[in-house]
Amino acid sequence: MASSTLIIKDLHVAVEGKEILKGVNLEVKTGEFHAIMGPNGTGKSTLSAAIMGHPKYEVTKGTVTLDGQDVLEMEVDERARAGLFLAMQYPSEISGVTNADFLRTAINSRRGEGNEIPLMPFIKKLDQTMQLLEMDVNMGQRYVNEGFSGGEKKRNEILQLMMLEPKIAILDEIDSGLDIDALKVVAKGINSMRNENFGCIIITHYQRLLNYITPDYVHVMMQGRIVKSGGPELALRLEAEGYDWIKKELGIEDETEDEEVGQEA
Amino acid sequence: MTIDVQNPFDQKYVESFSAGRSEPEWLKTFRLNAYERISQLELPKPDKTKIDKWNFTRFTEHVSEKAPAGGIEQLPEKVKSLIDLENAKNLYVQYDQQPIYASLSKELADQGVIFTDILTAVKEHGDLVKKYFMTEAVKADDHRLTAFHAALFNGGAFLYIPKNVQVEEPVQAVYIHDENAPLINHVLVVADDNSSVTYVENYISLREASDGIVNIVSEVIANTNAKIVYGAVETLAKGVTAYVNRRGVAGKDASIQWALGLMNDGNTVSENVTLLVGDGSYGDTKTVVVGRGEQTQNFTTKVIHFGKASEGFILQHGVVKDKSSVVFNGIGKIEHGASKSNAQQESRVLMLSEKARGDANPILLIDEDDVLAGHAASVGRVDPIQLYYLMSRGIPKAEAERLIIHGFLAPVVNQLPIEGVKKQLIEVIERKVK
Numbered sequence: 001m002a003s004s005t006l007i008i009k010d011l012h013v014a015v016e017g018k019e020i021l022k023g024v025n026l027e028v029k030t031g032e033f034h035a036i037m038g039p040n041g042t043g044k045s046t047l048s049a050a051i052m053g054h055p056k057y058e059v060t061k062g063t064v065t066l067d068g069q070d071v072l073e074m075e076v077d078e079r080a081r082a083g084l085f086l087a088m089q090y091p092s093e094i095s096g097v098t099n100a101d102f103l104r105t106a107i108n109s110r111r112g113e114g115n116e117i118p119l120m121p122f123i124k125k126l127d128q129t130m131q132l133l134e135m136d137v138n139m140g141q142r143y144v145n146e147g148f149s150g151g152e153k154k155r156n157e158i159l160q161l162m163m164l165e166p167k168i169a170i171l172d173e174i175d176s177g178l179d180i181d182a183l184k185v186v187a188k189g190i191n192s193m194r195n196e197n198f199g200c201i202i203i204t205h206y207q208r209l210l211n212y213i214t215p216d217y218v219h220v221m222m223q224g225r226i227v228k229s230g231g232p233e234l235a236l237r238l239e240a241e242g243y244d245w246i247k248k249e250l251g252i253e254d255e256t257e258d259e260e261v262g263q264e265a
Numbered sequence: 266m267t268i269d270v271q272n273p274f275d276q277k278y279v280e281s282f283s284a285g286r287s288e289p290e291w292l293k294t295f296r297l298n299a300y301e302r303i304s305q306l307e308l309p310k311p312d313k314t315k316i317d318k319w320n321f322t323r324f325t326e327h328v329s330e331k332a333p334a335g336g337i338e339q340l341p342e343k344v345k346s347l348i349d350l351e352n353a354k355n356l357y358v359q360y361d362q363q364p365i366y367a368s369l370s371k372e373l374a375d376q377g378v379i380f381t382d383i384l385t386a387v388k389e390h391g392d393l394v395k396k397y398f399m400t401e402a403v404k405a406d407d408h409r410l411t412a413f414h415a416a417l418f419n420g421g422a423f424l425y426i427p428k429n430v431q432v433e434e435p436v437q438a439v440y441i442h443d444e445n446a447p448l449i450n451h452v453l454v455v456a457d458d459n460s461s462v463t464y465v466e467n468y469i470s471l472r473e474a475s476d477g478i479v480n481i482v483s484e485v486i487a488n489t490n491a492k493i494v495y496g497a498v499e500t501l502a503k504g505v506t507a508y509v510n511r512r513g514v515a516g517k518d519a520s521i522q523w524a525l526g527l528m529n530d531g532n533t534v535s536e537n538v539t540l541l542v543g544d545g546s547y548g549d550t551k552t553v554v555v556g557r558g559e560q561t562q563n564f565t566t567k568v569i570h571f572g573k574a575s576e577g578f579i580l581q582h583g584v585v586k587d588k589s590s591v592v593f594n595g596i597g598k599i600e601h602g603a604s605k606s607n608a609q610q611e612s613r614v615l616m617l618s619e620k621a622r623g624d625a626n627p628i629l630l631i632d633e634d635d636v637l638a639g640h641a642a643s644v645g646r647v648d649p650i651q652l653y654y655l656m657s658r659g660i661p662k663a664e665a666e667r668l669i670i671h672g673f674l675a676p677v678v679n680q681l682p683i684e685g686v687k688k689q690l691i692e693v694i695e696r697k698v699k
Contacts, residue, residue: 097671143672
């Protein structure tokens with residue numbers, strides 16, 4: 001498979017008229033794992049929602065392309081079929097629709113009419129993936145996210161990621177609310193995806209997740225921009241010293257609290 | 266003098282109709298008494314829907330003369346798909362007003378189970394029918410349409426399960442509506458002490474559109490410790506005005522569970538009432554509806570608690586599209602003395618278009634202190650965030666909406682006890698919401 005590249009250029013995004021992203025630049029290729037870190041309310045989740053096409057997020061300036069195709073011109077489902085995936089921080093509950101039906105419909109939407117996945121291979125893959133993620137076998141027959149615990153929802157996002165095999169995935173705080181055992185399982189799932197046909201943006205507050213998933217690049221986001229980029233060592237320094245030294249280095253006043261945005265699912 | 270039933274269908278007509286069918290004297294008298302009441306009684310008043318201009322009672326032909334060619338093998342595919350011909354041991358099929366097929370397994374017949382058309386039942390099991398026919402559940406003088414029904418009913422079935430008999434396989438009835446003569450159908454299901462049965466019925470129109478009248482009364486009697494599961498799928502055509510009244514009476518420790526897929530394309534008023542008469546009785550109603558085109562539909566589900574520690578549950582989910590309207594009235598009533606009872610209800614309407622109208626009215630009427638009661642109701646549109654989530658997995662918008670709608674209706678659809686009927690309901694929903 002040819003490699004893919006997601007290019008984000010000078011991206012500005014507003015929510016309900018308020019500008020949150022103020023010119024984000026980022027390039028992610030398949031085969032690469034990028035971590036985006038930063039204090040709360042600096043626009044990390046906004047970036048992921050804008051790339052996927054959340055109805056409340058308005059791109060006011062800039063471009064997002066996947067292999068030269070204009071992502072921002074696409075409908076949400078087209079973005080997904082083009083190869084993007086977002087593991088959401090607050091996944092929706094869909095009553096009355098089983099996880100298995102949902103996954104099969106999603107897979108078949110990608111494969112197209114006449115090329116649907118046969119039932120047996122689907123079940124086999126689902127069983128294997130759920131086993132790897134140490135999920136209860138009944139999760140396939142439960143309604144999508146309904147009554148799931150926080151940890152179950154996160155695993156379910158990774159289950160979808162692994163079943164759908166996108167080119168580029170964004171994981172929005174996939175570690176939040178997970179205990180250490182669940183975190184290891186989720187990391188195991190993500191690491192199993194690592195190959196030259198898969199690239200990933202991992203959004204997180206904490207270095208903790210990066211103990212289990214080693215990123216190739218680490219970016220720090222503040223005030224709606226990526227203000228610093230480096231290798232895995234940057235994450236370690238952030239863990240040890242916090243964000244103040246960056247603020248000092250860049251002359252940023254601490255105003256992140258004012259930038260706080262309600263994070264929509 | 267009556268204004269509603271046209272001249273040819275006067276008192277004399279009722280008398281000769283009854284005589285022509287060799288009905289017993291008590292039934293003829295019953296019909297004539299009811300006939301008298303038609304013009305004196307008012308129409309029912311379903312909350313939030315005005316029905317005084319609807320035609321429930323005017324028609325030109327009372328019984329269709331047309332007989333279907335051949336047996337059930339000759340029926341159109343859409344009817345045959347409802348029936349598992351090879352395995353249907355307990356099946357009744359009625360074409361307009363005429364019985365065209367009836368079977369009951371020898372095993373059940375030997376145990377005293379009766380399953381036959383209503384006319385045969387009044388002749389061969391007169392005492393049994395007389396005991397329950399419009400005496401406990403629905404009364405002829407409830408209102409104009411029940412009186413009309415009692416006077417002029419022209420089809421239906423009778424199912425009787427004797428004491429201590431457990432019927433394992435579902436019993437099925439299919440009522441086909443074709444010609445313009447009104448289908449005034451009476452279904453009487455009686456489960457005697459400690460018995461159990463699952464009954465499933467289909468009402469289906471052969472025509473795409475017709476000017477018909479359908480008036481259905483179902484009476485469902487569960488005596489002490491009996492258990493009845495009652496499933497129904499209605500797919501009456503556009504233009505058919507339907508009045509549907511399904512009423513159950515549950516004795517001590519008895520249970521009545523309804524699973525109703527009400528998919529008519531014409532104007533419909535439907536009442537489903539469960540009377541929890543005995544202590545420890547249980548009633549559960551699950552209703553699913555879809556409104557489309559310009560049809561108006563009103564669904565009232567009511568559970569009345571008389572017995573102590575009786576439990577009643579109402580769940581109604583409806584999808585409304587185009588310019589149609591759907592009203593859900595849910596009524597939980599706990600009478601004085603019905604202590605330790607539990608009345609719960611949930612009504613939800615999902616609107617798919619700007620001009621669709623949905624309404625959900627939960628009502629709790631409680632005349633006893635030591636009880637539990639609760640209600641939930643909502644009327645809304647498809648949640649854009651849910652759509653976003655599904656689409657973010659690559660599912661096109663139309664398909665995502667389809668999933669949400671099916672999911673919304675699933676709690677009821679999944680309850681239907683016969684696989685073929687469930688499959689058919691899913692297909693009907695698919696067609697109606699497209």
